[in-house]
Amino acid sequence: MSEQQPLSLPLTERSRSELESFRDTQQAAYDELVASGLKLDLTRGKPSAEQLDLADGLLALPTTTTTPDGVDSRNYGGLAGVTALRAMFAELLGLEVEQLSAQGTSSLTLMKDVLSYLWLKGGVDSERPWGQEEKVRFVCPVPGYDRHFTLLEWFGIEMVPVPMTDDGPDADAVAALVANDASIKGMWLVPTYANPTGQVTTQEVAERLASMPTAAPDFKIFWDNAYALHHLTPEETKSADIVSLAAVSGHPHRPVLFASTSKITYAGAGVAFVGGSRETVTWFHDNLGLGSIGPDKVNHLRHLEFFGTPQGVRDHMDKHRALLAPKFAEVERILTEQLGGLGIATWTHPRGGYFVSLDVLPGTASRVIELAKGAGVALTPAGSAFPYRDDPDNTNIRLAPSFPVLSEVTGAMEAVTTCVLLAAAEQLLA
Secondary structure: OOOOOOOOHHHHOOOOHHHHHHHHHHHHHHHHHHHHHOEOOOOOOOOOOOHHHHHHHHOEEEOOOOOOOOOOOOOOOOOOOHHHHHHHHHHHOOOOOOHEEEOOOOHHHHHHHHHHHHHHHHHHHOOOOOOOOOOOOEEEEOOOOHHHHHHHHOOOOOOEEEEEEEEOHHHHHHHHHHHHOEEEEEEEEOOOOOOOOOOOOOOOHHHHHHOOOOOOOOOEEEEOOOOOOOOOOOOOOOOOOOHHHHHHHHOOOOOEEEEOOOOOOOOOOOEEEEEEEHHHHHOOOOOOHHOOOOOOHHHHHHHHHHOOOOHHHHHHHHHHHHHHHHHHHHHHHHHHHOOOOOOOEEEOOOOOOOOOEEOOOOOOHHHHHHHHOOOOOOOOOOOOHHHHHOOOOOEEEEHHHOOOOOOOOHHHHHHHHEEEEEEHHHHHHO
């Protein structure tokens, strides 16, 4: 680094000749990366093999086929899932057992199911099925979760972006949108350790969302609590109690809550949950029951035995934290050492979840991703965290360090920062 200006001097304050020298240095570093033949992947927030190993005790379970309340888990029935498992996760998610249903392996599937039922039949508080409306729109906090947006796009639901803040979605912006537009039927929200920014929606913002007047009488908050238990620090951040807040505000059926064990036990063989008011859960079962006679209760019983108690889930998550926290610390270290003080990037400092959101010099995100691909590092496509894959500033990159081993995280992040530096120099010299 001796040939470069001090890191504390922003690139925008350097002369053209200094920038040219900086670019040449970064180009040489990039050429070395390309020649090294890297093959690294930071695209998806998948649990690592070591994390999956933590749940291998499931393979010897269950030791019985009978649930604590005497139900034979091998047979038909029990549409709501094993009661004792529901009670365990209801406590963890801040619900009553009657407000939670335990189903298959994927909460994303449950989101699609709920949207389908709303579309075809309408909700508890709907005047008509959503599919009979002239237009249906959803509020989408950005940056956000790409699979949420893809699902809406598949339904033909128009997406309306609003910015995320440090306290959650911009509640004033949301309230202004929904107050007079009956076509806005809902919104997405990952309330705890948002994907990809890691923000936690405060109790105050949640209360505003739960109580705000909406032109649509059946407005829904799709409360995707995928990371509620995924802490990166010893501090256990509590999720806002959206279901109680909505009930107190006179909108008990507004929130529909989703969660799963996909990143707690086995990503492909866990348990997913859907919750809300008792009426919402009954409505869900009434629709689900036309195509299901019950979920995989053997898997429910397996998970119940594995965890034992809600504290057993928390203790298990401490083991995840021990594996994940060093990877996130490494991302923070490299971003700080390589990009700090240059004025070309900012990034989040999550206390939980699976992602770091990196904002690079406006106009360069797609170039960074292109350069990274050329160097053998796969990143999520540019614009993925925005509806229709349209990042208006071409600035956001989602980093997912959970799956690679720590040494690969180091290599991938050193490559990414080199690409950020080179793309910024190119942009400033253009």
